[in-house]
Amino acid sequence: MSVLVQMRVRVDDVERFKTAYATWEPRLSEYGAKSLGVFSAENDPNEVTLLEEWDSHDRMHEASEKHGDEFNAEAGTEGLEWETRIWHKI
Numbered sequence: 001m002s003v004l005v006q007m008r009v010r011v012d013d014v015e016r017f018k019t020a021y022a023t024w025e026p027r028l029s030e031y032g033a034k035s036l037g038v039f040s041a042e043n044d045p046n047e048v049t050l051l052e053e054w055d056s057h058d059r060m061h062e063a064s065e066k067h068g069d070e071f072n073a074e075a076g077t078e079g080l081e082w083e084t085r086i087w088h089k090i
Helices: 014-031 057-075
Strands: 003-010 033-040 047-054 083-087
Touching: 003 057, 014 033, 014 047, 014 057, 033 057, 047 057
Parallel strands: none
Antiparallel strands: 003 047, 003 083, 033 047
């Protein structure tokens, strides 16, 4: 069953993050990502959230385990605290 994954982090360089995400977005479909998007908060443009539909929570973890460190290095998010929420359609 597919899940909606919300990941939130506050970044120093939004453009760097956006560029890294654009580079990685096509690769994520190989792991079961379907609908992807990156958004910034209206009251704090440096707070970004990813909203991604995945085939399953396990598939998202597989991609994260394999490529998370590399993405964080490119996006400038190494060592930052991410908040992750998994949503199930009801």
